[in-house]
Amino acid sequence: MLDVSAERLAELKSKGFLFMKDKEHFVVRIILPAGMATSDELKKIAYVADKYAEGKVVVTVRLNAEIPGIKYENVEPMMKEMEELGLVYGGTNVGVRPLVCCKGTVCKFGLIDTQKLCKELHDEFFEAPLPHKFKINITGCPNNCAKVQLNDLAFMGSPKNTLRVFIGGRFGRQSIIGEEICKIPYESAKDVTNVCLDFFKAHGKAKQRFGDLLNEMKDTTEYKEFIEKLKGFTVQQ
Numbered sequence: 001m002l003d004v005s006a007e008r009l010a011e012l013k014s015k016g017f018l019f020m021k022d023k024e025h026f027v028v029r030i031i032l033p034a035g036m037a038t039s040d041e042l043k044k045i046a047y048v049a050d051k052y053a054e055g056k057v058v059v060t061v062r063l064n065a066e067i068p069g070i071k072y073e074n075v076e077p078m079m080k081e082m083e084e085l086g087l088v089y090g091g092t093n094v095g096v097r098p099l100v101c102c103k104g105t106v107c108k109f110g111l112i113d114t115q116k117l118c119k120e121l122h123d124e125f126f127e128a129p130l131p132h133k134f135k136i137n138i139t140g141c142p143n144n145c146a147k148v149q150l151n152d153l154a155f156m157g158s159p160k161n162t163l164r165v166f167i168g169g170r171f172g173r174q175s176i177i178g179e180e181i182c183k184i185p186y187e188s189a190k191d192v193t194n195v196c197l198d199f200f201k202a203h204g205k206a207k208q209r210f211g212d213l214l215n216e217m218k219d220t221t222e223y224k225e226f227i228e229k230l231k232g233f234t235v236q237q
Contacts, residue, residue, distance in 0.1 A: 015093075016091060025068065026075060029065070032063060032065055033119050034119045035101065037065075041087070047085075048085070051078075053069040062100050095128050095133065098122070099138070100118070100138070110140035110141060111140055114157065131201070134210060136154065137154040137155075139157065150178065152196075161186045162186065163184050164180055165182050166178040166180050167179060196230075
């Protein structure tokens with residue numbers, strides 16, 4: 001078993017290096033915005049996987065890449081070389097986690113350009129500091145391949161380049177089905193996201209998920225004002 005302090009493990013986890021259950025190696029998470037990578041980026045990922053680990057790459061359920069089997073002595077050199085290569089690692093700290101979207105951009109059912117919206121929101125909000133982790137998902141149509149109701153904030157593509165907005169979902173050991181609040185123009189997605197993040201920053205507690213906060217504040221004036229602010233972006237019929 002590797003002899004590393006709990007503080008050091010927590011520090012590495014915040015940077016995207018997670019201790020594996022064998023208690024000897026680490027896995028690093030590499031961020032692929034909107035689940036996309038160029039062939040050049042894939043070559044770089046394969047290169048560092050061969051050089052610093054076991055030559056394996058795993059695609060995560062949230063469409064990023066993980067390289068398992070990294071020895072502790074390789075962690076710092078790997079960090080340095082990934083930075084030189086332009087590979088972004090992390091996404092495991094508190095705050096906005098890597099965003100997820102379906103392939104609605106190219107899918108025949110897609111009603112919006114999901115990858116474009118996901119990249120726009122990623123560039124604006126990824127790793128924004130918050131009381132706890134916050135997951136944003138985007139799906140291109142009611143087929144709902146990205147399972148938007150299971151995320152803190154999510155958008156579902158709708159006709160005429162509009163978005164249905166869902167808030168407060170989560171899935172895991174405790175689950176909450178997100179509530180649909182309104183339908184907005186595509187162009188209002190960033191504004192809606194800002195409103196949600198500001199509410200979470202203002203009222204959330206450490207380790208409290210957004211859905212739990214919303215349930216806790218359901219009967220307050222602040223919650224009602226928050227919902228009205230979101231509904232203020234509703235698309236005009």
